[in-house]
Amino acid sequence: MTQTALLASYEALVQNHQAQFNGRIEQLHRTVNQMVSQLQQQEQPFVMAQAQFLEQLRAQLAIDTRCLLDSIELRDFIAEVNTFPPRQRWNAEPVLEIDADPARWLLTRRDFAVSIRDYVPEVDHHAYDDERTHTTYGYRITITIHDQTDSFSVIVQRVYSPIEQRSYTLRQIVEYDFEPEIGTMLKPLALESNEQAQLSQELSYLLGCAVRLLAITPISVQFRYPIEEAVR
Amino acid sequence: MRELWVSLSTYGGVPTRTALETLWTAGIRHVELAIGVKPSADTVEVLQEYGRRGIQYRAHHAIVWQERRSFNLAEQFDRSYFERLTDWMAAMNITAYSVHPGSVSTHQSNSINFWLDHLEQLAQLCHDRRIRFGVETMYPSLFDHTRRELLRSRTEIEQFLNLMPGVELVVDMAHLNLWHDCSTEEKLHLFQLARDRILEIHISDNDGLRDTHTAINEKTWWVSHIANFPSDVPIVLESRMNHQGVEQVRQRVQQTQALFDGVTVHEPGTH
Numbered sequence: 001m002t003q004t005a006l007l008a009s010y011e012a013l014v015q016n017h018q019a020q021f022n023g024r025i026e027q028l029h030r031t032v033n034q035m036v037s038q039l040q041q042q043e044q045p046f047v048m049a050q051a052q053f054l055e056q057l058r059a060q061l062a063i064d065t066r067c068l069l070d071s072i073e074l075r076d077f078i079a080e081v082n083t084f085p086p087r088q089r090w091n092a093e094p095v096l097e098i099d100a101d102p103a104r105w106l107l108t109r110r111d112f113a114v115s116i117r118d119y120v121p122e123v124d125h126h127a128y129d130d131e132r133t134h135t136t137y138g139y140r141i142t143i144t145i146h147d148q149t150d151s152f153s154v155i156v157q158r159v160y161s162p163i164e165q166r167s168y169t170l171r172q173i174v175e176y177d178f179e180p181e182i183g184t185m186l187k188p189l190a191l192e193s194n195e196q197a198q199l200s201q202e203l204s205y206l207l208g209c210a211v212r213l214l215a216i217t218p219i220s221v222q223f224r225y226p227i228e229e230a231v232r
Numbered sequence: 233m234r235e236l237w238v239s240l241s242t243y244g245g246v247p248t249r250t251a252l253e254t255l256w257t258a259g260i261r262h263v264e265l266a267i268g269v270k271p272s273a274d275t276v277e278v279l280q281e282y283g284r285r286g287i288q289y290r291a292h293h294a295i296v297w298q299e300r301r302s303f304n305l306a307e308q309f310d311r312s313y314f315e316r317l318t319d320w321m322a323a324m325n326i327t328a329y330s331v332h333p334g335s336v337s338t339h340q341s342n343s344i345n346f347w348l349d350h351l352e353q354l355a356q357l358c359h360d361r362r363i364r365f366g367v368e369t370m371y372p373s374l375f376d377h378t379r380r381e382l383l384r385s386r387t388e389i390e391q392f393l394n395l396m397p398g399v400e401l402v403v404d405m406a407h408l409n410l411w412h413d414c415s416t417e418e419k420l421h422l423f424q425l426a427r428d429r430i431l432e433i434h435i436s437d438n439d440g441l442r443d444t445h446t447a448i449n450e451k452t453w454w455v456s457h458i459a460n461f462p463s464d465v466p467i468v469l470e471s472r473m474n475h476q477g478v479e480q481v482r483q484r485v486q487q488t489q490a491l492f493d494g495v496t497v498h499e500p501g502t503h
Contacts, residue, residue: 131302
């Protein structure tokens with residue numbers, strides 16, 4: 001067979017392949033899109049109802065987050081955090097253990113205000129550490145304790161590549177993000193150091209639980225190839 | 233007055249032009265190229281333009297130039313890439329380049345020889361182009377127990393200095409804040425251990441748990457020990473200033489500069 005005949009036969013095969021399958025695949029795309037659209041329409045009343053109650057919940061937590069102290073959600077949250085191992089201590093400092101029953105917390109015997117508001121999901125496709133760029137997912141919240149108000153960001157996941165990501169556990173988020181911020185906010189109260197440590201921990205669990213209630217939208221993680229953004 | 237260099241990683245998430253324009257307007261003339269800025273078609277052109285206007289450059293690890301890539305010298309060495317990079321740095325009159333040592337899998341034990349070979353090759357490429365070459369001190373990670381950073385302890389650094397006499401050391405003071413198994417005196421002893429072989433000193437702050445590159449303040453652990461810093465070694469600021477305005481950047485840099493001004497430096501061995 002000559003080169004020209006070989007190329008012509010190959011091209012005929014390609015055309016035949018496309019004629020056989022392209023239309024069917026396009027039809028499948030259309031059918032799937034229609035089904036997703038129908039499902040979304042059916043889902044809408046449920047989403048609306050959830051949004052309505054979430055709004056009430058947000059309003060309540062923005063006034064007084066202590067309302068969660070006797071909730072089953074907080075007990076479940078404490079149990080879930082405690083499934084993750086505590087931080088490794090390098091100086092033999094004893095780990096402060098949280099009481100699984102919030103009714104016995106020191107916080108119940110202190111009457112300062114605690115509230116949380118303005119939960120905003122955050123995505124940064126241009127994040128970077130010392131060595132690599134990546135995408136971070138997290139949120140920003142505003143917290144009030146007594147007469148102190150502070151906003152801070154929490155990163156819950158770093159996506160380095162389609163096959164590599166790093167998630168932070170609930171315990172890491174509570175211990176590394178909430179506790180230091182709350183500890184700083186408690187300083188003006190001039191508490192004894194052990195009392196401050198205990199209250200920081202209890203408030204971190206309480207507010208960490210509240211955040212999870214506010215974040216009902218699941219995170220859709222995606223990875224962007226940085227090179228796609230370079231204009232060449 | 234000791235000249236303070238500012239890492240380009242302090243102003244990341246934006247194209248190189250935006251970052252350099254901000255630093256230039258804030259009066260900064262000594263910039264260390266590093267990770268952080270977004271790649272753009274004009275990156276090299278912008279670096280050349282600000283070079284002509286008077287900015288001097290050093291370079292650190294995974295810089296953004298006409299290419300951008302991350303690398304782990306303990307596991308791979310793309311010689312062709314580093315030839316292109318060092319050629320470009322020489323053309324840009326960059327006379328100092330430093331890297332992170334890299335990390336090895338906790339399950340592997342034979343990577344060290346690969347690592348030393350890669351460092352030797354990179355050191356030679358730099359040496360041939362009259363670029364000083366250094367490797368940075370690291371720290372043990374709390375988060376990833378499957379990998380082990382190299383140069384994360386005094387013992388490893390001492391071994392490295394003995395094994396690689398032609399390579400210098402970059403001391404990152406914030407990384408030393410993540411060393412929890414030695415005293416302040418032992419950390420500062422690095423300055424004597426690597427005497428005459430310190431390429432530069434990186435500065436920022438963190439929470440003692442993660443390398444967060446936060447702003448320096450009077451409570452930052454090393455601030456009260458500035459007199460122990462070797463006097464002739466460049467200082468590179470790495471605290472993040474992303475999204476800040478020109479005046480904020482100017483003030484932050486001036487405040488950091490002020491920490492070093494007027495400090496009487498102890499000669500090595502006197503502290």
